[in-house]
Amino acid sequence: MSKNNEKKANVKGLRSLLYNNKFVLLLSVILAFGIWIWVSIEKSPxxxxxxxxxxxxxxxxxxxxxxxxxxxxxxxxxxxxxxxxxxxxxxxxxxxxxxxxxxxxxxxxxxxxxxxxxxxxxxxxxxxxxxxxxxxxxxxxxxTYKETEMALKPSIIAPDNKTVTDGCILGNIVFSKNTVIVSGPSTEVNKVTSVTAETSISAPLTATTTVTPELKLVGASADELSNVSILEGDTAITMTMPVLKLVELPTTVTFRNAPASYLDGNINFSVSPSRISAAVPVEKVDQITSLSIGTIDFSELDAGFNTLNFKASDITEFVITDRSIKNFKVSVNMSGMTSGTFSVPASNITITGQKQGYNSVITSNGIDGVKLIGPADSISKINPDMLSVKLDLSSLDVKEGEQKVPVIISVAGDTSVWAHGTYYVTINSTASEQ
Incomplete structure (x- = not known):
């Protein structure tokens, strides 16, 4: 009896759900969604x-x-x-x-x-x-990949091709780095013939100017070199354009290691040609009264008449505008001087400065055959104890073991005597503990 009642209750509950509009609506939606999913999967085109x-x-x-x-x-x-x-x-x-x-x-x-x-x-x-x-x-x-080093060539674009103001010339261009590394595919790199450092100016230069130029590849069109580049570290190169003033000034020479009595310029010498046309840095033109064509060390001067020659091509401080000048002749008159031969005692040779990282000692037993030049009265009074060498090794290229180094011989007690020639002492160096 209880089972029949339970069945009747279930049927009655189901019937009530079917007559419930909300339930029927929800059931319809679920069935429709399921059918749509089935059709989408199984019947999808x-x-x-x-x-x-x-x-x-x-x-x-x-x-x-x-x-x-x-x-x-x-x-x-x-x-x-x-x-x-x-x-x-x-x-x-x-x-x-x-x-x-x-x-x-x-x-x-x-x-x-x-x-x-x-x-x-x-x-x-x-x-x-x-x-x-x-x-x-x-x-x-x-x-294949290729790198090649190329020298820079300057290129200045100026109005009417006039780079400097009147009365001046443009000096040799100076780069912070003279070469660059060009890299890329071998076929394209091989087409590059040069690299130019190009800059534009709006008016002629009146003073030395430094710029960061644009580096350009030369040799083929941009399309043909599209994969070639300049290494990044080379792209910040600076270019200095020196402006030089045209002048005409007397020539001279600079003397080095002169005895004290000659420091006031009391030297009988002449330079040929004695006057030249040149171009000097515009910033220094007011400070220059003569043009030094070279340096003479007093050790090069003997008693009597001395002749020395200097090449114009070795001069870097100014530009000689007369290209016919190839050499300069310098005459130094030391007439009235005499000479004598002396020795420097080993005890008078000392090291005043060591090269960092080395300990050096002098192994020479003095210096023999030193030729001194000076007035006869001064030479007659010279004795070996007046000669000395003070050797500063701090700036020399010192190596382990024995080596010869050049020295300057000083004469104490006399201001008009100097040593003629080149002299050396032998040192022995060992590495020192840092």
Whole structure:
């Protein structure tokens, strides 16, 4: 009896639900959604969909071109569009990340522009077909890498080609670095014939000026050198454009290591030519009263008449505008001087400064055969104890072991005597503990 009552209660409850409008509405929605899902999956039509901008991979690891030292130059960011066919609900959800497109490099065996075939795959391709690619080949430039060092050539663009103001000339251009490294594919680098450092000025220069020029490759069109570059560290080079003032001044020489009595310029000498036209830095023109064509060390001067020659090409402090001048002749008159031969005792040779990192000792047993020049009265009073050498090694190129180093011989107690010739002492050096 109780079971019948339970069945009647269940039937009555189900009947009440079927007559409940809200329940019937909810049930209808659930059934409709389920039917829609089933139809979408089982009865969905096949469609074609294009997936855009799928990146192309060019794997060079252990590839044929890599083994031939070939590299890729130029654009290597390639993409393709992939068309797929499959059920709409599957293919419509595909993205570029679902595909892999690889360029085949197996047949790249030389430098140049090569057509690489593309192959597209997908781990999800069991559910759809890859119909085609927007392009089946890509053009890729292969070549070996090359670096070459090139000297810079200045180029100044000026109004009417006038770089400096009237009465001046442009001196030799000075670069903070004279060469640059050009790098890129060998075929293109080989076309570069030079590198210019170019700058533009709006008016003639009136003073020495320093700029950061634009570095340009010369030898072929920009398109032909599109993959060539200048190493980054070389692109900040500065270019100094010296402005030189035209002058006409007497010539002179500079004397070095002169005895005290000659420091006031009491030296009988002449220079030929005695006056020249030249160009000097415009910033120093008011300070210059003569042009020194070289330096004479007193050790070069003997008793009597001395003649020394200087090459015009060795002069760097100014520019000689008269190109016919090739040499200068300097005459130094030391008539009335006499000479004598002396020795420097070993005890009078001392080291006043050591080279950092070394300990040096003098091994020479004095210096013999020293020729002294001076007035006869002074030479007659010279004795060995008046001669000495003070050797400062701090700025010399000291090496371990024995070596000869040049020295300057001083004469104490006399201001008009000097040593003629070049003299050396032997030192022995060992590395010191830092």
């Amino acid at each position: 096949e469609v074609e969909v294009t997936v855009s901008s799928v990146p192309v991979k060019i794997d060079m690891d252990n590839s044929v071109p890599a083994q031939l030292n070939l590299q890729i130059f130029g654009d290597n960011n390639y993409t393709v569009d992939i068309t797929v066919k499959g059920k709409k609900f599957i293919v419509s959800a595909l993205t570029a990340d679902d595909f892999s497109v690889v360029a085949q490099t197996n047949y790249v065996d030389s430098a140049g522009k090569k057509s690489l075939q593309l192959k597209a795959t997908s781990d999800k391709s069991d559910n759809f077909d890859i119909v085609g690619l927007s392009k089946n080949y890509i053009e890729v430039y292969f070549d």
